[in-house]
Amino acid sequence: MTRKQSPTRISRRIGRFRTERRLILLAILAIILFTGWRWIKMHPEHDPTAPLDLNHPVGFATATKVSALRDDVPACRAVLERSEVAFTALDPAGEGACARPDRTRLDDYPLAPNTPPVTCAAAAALELWRTKTLAPAAQEIFGTGIARIEHLGAFSCRRTYGTAEGPWSEHATANAIDIAAFVLEDGRRISLIADWDGDDNEARFLRRAREGACDWFATVLSPDYNAAHADHFHLDQSPRWAGVCR
Ligand SMILES: [Zn+2]
Numbered sequence: 001m002t003r004k005q006s007p008t009r010i011s012r013r014i015g016r017f018r019t020e021r022r023l024i025l026l027a028i029l030a031i032i033l034f035t036g037w038r039w040i041k042m043h044p045e046h047d048p049t050a051p052l053d054l055n056h057p058v059g060f061a062t063a064t065k066v067s068a069l070r071d072d073v074p075a076c077r078a079v080l081e082r083s084e085v086a087f088t089a090l091d092p093a094g095e096g097a098c099a100r101p102d103r104t105r106l107d108d109y110p111l112a113p114n115t116p117p118v119t120c121a122a123a124a125a126l127e128l129w130r131t132k133t134l135a136p137a138a139q140e141i142f143g144t145g146i147a148r149i150e151h152l153g154a155f156s157c158r159r160t161y162g163t164a165e166g167p168w169s170e171h172a173t174a175n176a177i178d179i180a181a182f183v184l185e186d187g188r189r190i191s192l193i194a195d196w197d198g199d200d201n202e203a204r205f206l207r208r209a210r211e212g213a214c215d216w217f218a219t220v221l222s223p224d225y226n227a228a229h230a231d232h233f234h235l236d237q238s239p240r241w242a243g244v245c246r
Helices: 007-042 062-071 073-082 120-142 201-216
Strands: 087-090 103-106 146-153 176-184 189-191 219-221 233-236
Touching (some): 062 201, 073 087, 103 120, 120 201, 189 201
Antiparallel strands (some): 176 233
């Protein structure tokens, strides 16, 4: 025979059950938050507040942090130092539209025939492009590394497409670089002019190179963009004009 319970006792029981359920939910929430916090502290690449290190794997927060370097030279140079990327900060040069207050030259980067100074933001993007895009793509597709990256120039005091009236080119401040070819460690040379078209390994590599550049640079123009870029990738870090990847 079951004992009859008074309505007050039942409602007290329900009340206690509700309080317990609330406490359990709070405990679960606290565990989830703590686990998430600990996970993000162990994965700074996903943490928007963690200092950027170019050696970390790529995470949810990486691209945002890289693009924030476009208008913060001291922060950008601090990132290169933290990431142990060797560079030289050269004296400012030029004047007017072609003034270059930020001339950052990577000391140990396989650019050929030389390594021109570029803006720090462009230097950081070049480093990420080499380590996160080009080296893994070359290894995966050809089973070898990148020996040289051939460029056509970074600084050029001119307007876009050499017009007399148009906006100044990102090359006017060396916030851009034009890349023409890659030489692999086994001596093979892959150039945009000779290898862009087709679906062989060389063309696949060049497409990977372009897609990867879009992760790090503000603007990427390839042979798909227009005939003026048939023989090179134009890569720049314009803070005003971002998002072109073609
Ligand atoms: Zn260019």
